[in-house]
Amino acid sequence: MEDAVLRPFHPDDAAWLVEQHGLLYARDEGFDDSFAPLVASILDDFIANSDPExxxxxxxxxxxxxxxxxxxxxxxxxxxxxxxxxxxPKARGLGLGKRLLQACTAFARGAGYKEMVLWTHESHTAACALYKASGWELTDSKAVHSFGVDLVEQSWKIRL
Structure with missing residues (x-):
C-alpha cells in the first residue's frame, strides 16, 4: 500500500466511517447496533469542537x-x-496501519503532548501487536460486556 495516501479527514468522510465501523464490527466482532451511533457521536464532537492545532x-x-x-x-x-x-480488510497487513499510527503519533509529539493513550479490545490482535512493536505499553485489561458481546477491554499508552 505504498501508493496509498494519507489525507486530512473531512466532515464528508463521517458517514463512510460510521458505516464501516458499524459493518466491520458487526461482521468481525458480533457488535450490536449500538456501536455505530457511538462512532457517529465521536465524529460529531470532533467536527464541532476539534482544535486543529x-x-x-x-x-x-x-x-x-x-x-x-x-x-x-x-x-x-x-x-x-x-x-x-x-x-x-483489503488494506490490512500491508503496512498502511503502521503508516497511519506513525502519522498520528508524530502529530501528537509535534503538538507537544507528553503521552498518548488508546482504548481497544484484546480481539484486535494485529492492532495490539502493532502497538506493542511501536513502543506502546498495555496498562489495563478487563473483561466487560459492551455492544452486546463479552469483550476484554484494553488500555494502552506511550510516552512521546
Whole structure:
C-alpha cells in the first residue's frame, strides 16, 4: 500500500466511517447496533469542537477509495488519545496501519503532548501487536460486556 495516501479527514468522510465501523464490527466482532451511533457521536464532537492545532484525523485512500482512518484528540494538554483506527480488510497487513499510527503519533509529539493513550479490545490482535512493536505499553485489561458481546477491554499508552 505504498501508493496509498494519507489525507486530512473531512466532515464528508463521517458517514463512510460510521458505516464501516458499524459493518466491520458487526461482521468481525458480533457488535450490536449500538456501536455505530457511538462512532457517529465521536465524529460529531470532533467536527464541532476539534482544535486543529491539537487534534487531527487522517483518511487513508488509494485511487479515491477510502481504506482507513486514525484520529488524534486531546484528553488534556499533556495527553492525546488515539481514536477510530480502522482499516478495511483489503488494506490490512500491508503496512498502511503502521503508516497511519506513525502519522498520528508524530502529530501528537509535534503538538507537544507528553503521552498518548488508546482504548481497544484484546480481539484486535494485529492492532495490539502493532502497538506493542511501536513502543506502546498495555496498562489495563478487563473483561466487560459492551455492544452486546463479552469483550476484554484494553488500555494502552506511550510516552512521546
Amino acid at each position: 491539537l487534534e487531527r484525523g487522517w483518511i487513508a485512500e488509494q485511487d479515491g477509495q477510502r481504506l482507513g482512518s486514525i484520529f488524534c484528540v486531546a484528553v488534556d494538554r499533556n495527553t492525546a488519545k488515539l481514536r477510530l483506527f480502522l482499516l478495511v
